[in-house]
Amino acid sequence: QTWKCQAGDVPVTWIPKAVGKWNSLCLDSDKTPWEDDIACARAAFAALNVEVRCAPGTWVEEESDAEADQWIRISVDGEEEITWHTS
Structure with a gap:
């Protein structure tokens, strides 16, 4: 849904x-209200205190699989770039 x-x-x-x-x-x-998606993700983590994953730039359908698998992870452990296979 x-x-x-x-x-x-x-x-x-x-x-x-x-x-x-x-x-x-x-x-x-x-x-x-945010400068970019990562600033929004940081605000979401601060407000909700749950792990947030965010595409590091503008998401586009035409991205290669390797580019599409690159994410920013924000959690109690800090902020890091990760490879996350979503498909």
Whole structure:
């Protein structure tokens, strides 16, 4: 199931358990309060105190598998680049 809503002027899409136990959150706008996706992920971790994984740059469908598998992991252990095979 996919959930969609608006947060102010920002279209939001949430997909529960998009990959295993992981949820997917897409903020489809460049008008969010954060400078970039990683800043948003850091804020989410700080607010929710749960591990957050974020694509390190703008996500595009045409990425190679190797590029698509590169993520930033933010957790109580800190922040690190990881390889995460999601497909």
